[in-house]
Amino acid sequence: MTFLVNYLVLGEAGLATARRLQAELGGVIHGYGKRVQGANIRPFDDVAATLRNCFAAGQPLIALCAAGIVIRHLAPVLSGKHDDAPVLALAEDGSAIVPLLGGHHGGNDLARRLGKVLNTAPAITTASDTAFAIALDEPPAGWRLANPLDMKAFVSELRAGVAVRIEGEAAWLHASALPQADDGTLRITIADAPLLGDGRHLVYHRQILALGVGCERGVEQEELIGLINETLTAENLSPLSLAGIFSLDLKTDETAIHAAAAHFDIPARFFDVAALLAQESRLANPSDAVKAEVGVSGVAEAAALAAADSGGGALAVEKRKSQRATCAIARADDIIDPAVLGAARGHLAIVGIGPGRADWRTGAAEAAMRQADIIVGYGLYLDLIADLTADKDCRAYNLGEEEARVATAIEMAASGQNVALVSSGDAGVFAMGALAHELLDRDDTPGHWDRISLELLPGISAMQAAALRVGAPLGHDFCAISLSDLLTPREVILRRIVAAAASDFVIAFYNPVSKRRRDLLALARDLLLRHRPEDTPVILARNLGRANEMVTALPLSELQVDDVDMLTLVMVGSSETRARLRGDGSWSVYTPRGYAAKQTVLTKEA
Incomplete structure (x- = not known):
C-alpha cells in the first residue's frame, strides 16, 4: 500500500520523530509556525484548519500531539466510519501510537508500520483486530x-x-x-x-479473473459496460472476482474502457502488440480482419490471457460481442496483481505552484504533486516546493530547457507514470501549459504521447499576487504582456504595447528584462507616457511570496530599468489608477470601476 502521509507537528520535540518517519515512509511535514522551524517544512498557524484540511484531503494524517487535540478539532467534520481517512495520534517522542480514525482503511496497517520504525507497539482498538488478530473488513490485496x-x-x-x-x-x-x-x-x-x-x-x-476487452474507437460506455454485465451474468461470475480490465495499448485513451474500470472499481491496464501476439496460438476466435487492423488476431481474448498467464491462466469465457465492443475472461490459478501487468494510462498534471509561498498553493495543485510518481520542473521551482518533494523522484532543468523539460514529462507520462510538471504562478499564464499542448499538437508528435490523460491545475499568478499585495489595481480592465523577445518578435511586442496603452489597460509586464535585454522596458515606459500621466502608478514586485519579497509603487516617469530584474513583475496602472500611502505605511493602489460616477447619477435621479 502506498501512503501519502501528512505529519502534523506542534513543537520541536516532535520534529525529530516526524523526520525519522518521513525518511522511511515519505510524506509532508506540517509545522506549527510559531514553534517549529526548519527546512522542507510546510508552515501553518491555524491548528484546527490544518487538521481539517489534511483530513479532507483523504490522505493519512499522523498528528504528533495529544489525541484530545485531534478529537476536538475533527469531531465537527466527521461523517461516517466508511468514509474516514486514517488519522493517528502519536506521542512526540514516538512512545505511543493510537489509530483514532480509519483503522480499517489503512490506519491500523500504518500504525503497525510506525511501530516497526519506532519500536513501539501500537494501541489498536478495533474489535476484530484485538480479539482475533485479523481485520475482516480489510482483507488482503486481491x-x-x-x-x-x-x-x-x-x-x-x-x-x-x-x-x-x-x-x-x-x-x-x-x-x-x-x-x-x-x-x-x-x-x-x-x-x-x-x-x-x-x-x-x-x-x-x-480476484482471479482477467477481463479482456476490445472496441471500436468512441464506443459508448453504456454499451461496453452492458456487454460485460451480460457476460458475467450469463457465466454466473461475480464482478468482484475481476482483477482488472485489460486491452491493447492503442486503446489506452479509450473513454469507455476507463469508464468500465471505474464502474467495476478495478484498474485498467494495457499491453503492447508483442505481449498479445505471444497469446495468438491460444485464441479461440482469431480474426484476420482484426489482425489487419491492429496487428493481433484478437484483442479481448489475447489481453485476458496475457493478464492471467503468469498465474497459469486459461480462457474461461470466449469472446462475446456487442455491436461495437468485445470482451473475454481468463481465469488464473492464483490472485492476479494488475500492477505488474502491462501499463496504466499515464497522467500528466501541469501544476501552477503560485509565486512561492506554500500557503498560496491551491489544494488541487498540492494533491497532484503528492500523488505524482515524478515531478519535473525548473530547479528554482522545485526548491520552492521542497516541503512536498522529500520522497519524490524530481527532475530539475535549467532556464532555456523548457521544451526538453515538457517533452520529458510527456514521455514519462506516456510510459504509464503519474507525472507533475510544475510552473510558477499559474500553469496557463506564460508557463508550461501552452507548450505542452503545442508539443502534443505537432505533426511529428509520437502517437503514444497523445494517449496520456492531461490536466492543468490553476495557481495564483504573479500579476494577481502583485496586485493584491498593494490593493486592487486590477479592479478594471487589464492585460498581460511578456517583454521576452526570444519567441516573439520585438515589433509584435511593441505593437501590443501601443495598443494596450491606447486602450488604457492596466498592464502587467512579465519578463521585463534579462541579462542581455535591457531596452524593451524603457521603450514600453516611453510609449506609455504618450498615453497616460507621468504620475501613473507603477508596481514593482520582486520575489513574491518568498523570504526576500519586495513590493513598491512609484510614478511611471520614475521607472528605471536598473530597478528591475528577471524576478520582478512590473505593473503599470491605467489613467484611472490611484495610489496612496496609508497611515501604517502600506500602499493602497486601486483602479476604480466607476461606482462613484454611478452613485452620482443615482443621487441626481433621486
Missing part, C-alpha cells in the same frame, strides 16, 4: 468482501463466542484467531459466483 454492511452484526456474533465455518481456501483466514469449527453457526464463504451474505454469513471473492 480479495473483495461482498457484503461489508453485514460486518458489524457478524463481528458481534464472533465476540459473543459463536464459532465460524470457513468454506473454501483462504490461508489468511485459517491462520487467524477466529473461533473456527467445521459445524460453526457463522459462515465465511470463498466464492466465484455472485452470492448474497447476511449478518451471519460473509462472502469473499478472490
Whole structure:
C-alpha cells in the first residue's frame, strides 16, 4: 500500500520523530509556525484548519500531539466510519501510537508500520483486530468482501463466542484467531459466483479473473459496460472476482474502457502488440480482419490471457460481442496483481505552484504533486516546493530547457507514470501549459504521447499576487504582456504595447528584462507616457511570496530599468489608477470601476 502521509507537528520535540518517519515512509511535514522551524517544512498557524484540511484531503494524517487535540478539532467534520481517512495520534517522542480514525482503511496497517520504525507497539482498538488478530473488513490485496454492511452484526456474533465455518481456501483466514469449527453457526464463504451474505454469513471473492476487452474507437460506455454485465451474468461470475480490465495499448485513451474500470472499481491496464501476439496460438476466435487492423488476431481474448498467464491462466469465457465492443475472461490459478501487468494510462498534471509561498498553493495543485510518481520542473521551482518533494523522484532543468523539460514529462507520462510538471504562478499564464499542448499538437508528435490523460491545475499568478499585495489595481480592465523577445518578435511586442496603452489597460509586464535585454522596458515606459500621466502608478514586485519579497509603487516617469530584474513583475496602472500611502505605511493602489460616477447619477435621479 502506498501512503501519502501528512505529519502534523506542534513543537520541536516532535520534529525529530516526524523526520525519522518521513525518511522511511515519505510524506509532508506540517509545522506549527510559531514553534517549529526548519527546512522542507510546510508552515501553518491555524491548528484546527490544518487538521481539517489534511483530513479532507483523504490522505493519512499522523498528528504528533495529544489525541484530545485531534478529537476536538475533527469531531465537527466527521461523517461516517466508511468514509474516514486514517488519522493517528502519536506521542512526540514516538512512545505511543493510537489509530483514532480509519483503522480499517489503512490506519491500523500504518500504525503497525510506525511501530516497526519506532519500536513501539501500537494501541489498536478495533474489535476484530484485538480479539482475533485479523481485520475482516480489510482483507488482503486481491480479495473483495461482498457484503461489508453485514460486518458489524457478524463481528458481534464472533465476540459473543459463536464459532465460524470457513468454506473454501483462504490461508489468511485459517491462520487467524477466529473461533473456527467445521459445524460453526457463522459462515465465511470463498466464492466465484455472485452470492448474497447476511449478518451471519460473509462472502469473499478472490480476484482471479482477467477481463479482456476490445472496441471500436468512441464506443459508448453504456454499451461496453452492458456487454460485460451480460457476460458475467450469463457465466454466473461475480464482478468482484475481476482483477482488472485489460486491452491493447492503442486503446489506452479509450473513454469507455476507463469508464468500465471505474464502474467495476478495478484498474485498467494495457499491453503492447508483442505481449498479445505471444497469446495468438491460444485464441479461440482469431480474426484476420482484426489482425489487419491492429496487428493481433484478437484483442479481448489475447489481453485476458496475457493478464492471467503468469498465474497459469486459461480462457474461461470466449469472446462475446456487442455491436461495437468485445470482451473475454481468463481465469488464473492464483490472485492476479494488475500492477505488474502491462501499463496504466499515464497522467500528466501541469501544476501552477503560485509565486512561492506554500500557503498560496491551491489544494488541487498540492494533491497532484503528492500523488505524482515524478515531478519535473525548473530547479528554482522545485526548491520552492521542497516541503512536498522529500520522497519524490524530481527532475530539475535549467532556464532555456523548457521544451526538453515538457517533452520529458510527456514521455514519462506516456510510459504509464503519474507525472507533475510544475510552473510558477499559474500553469496557463506564460508557463508550461501552452507548450505542452503545442508539443502534443505537432505533426511529428509520437502517437503514444497523445494517449496520456492531461490536466492543468490553476495557481495564483504573479500579476494577481502583485496586485493584491498593494490593493486592487486590477479592479478594471487589464492585460498581460511578456517583454521576452526570444519567441516573439520585438515589433509584435511593441505593437501590443501601443495598443494596450491606447486602450488604457492596466498592464502587467512579465519578463521585463534579462541579462542581455535591457531596452524593451524603457521603450514600453516611453510609449506609455504618450498615453497616460507621468504620475501613473507603477508596481514593482520582486520575489513574491518568498523570504526576500519586495513590493513598491512609484510614478511611471520614475521607472528605471536598473530597478528591475528577471524576478520582478512590473505593473503599470491605467489613467484611472490611484495610489496612496496609508497611515501604517502600506500602499493602497486601486483602479476604480466607476461606482462613484454611478452613485452620482443615482443621487441626481433621486
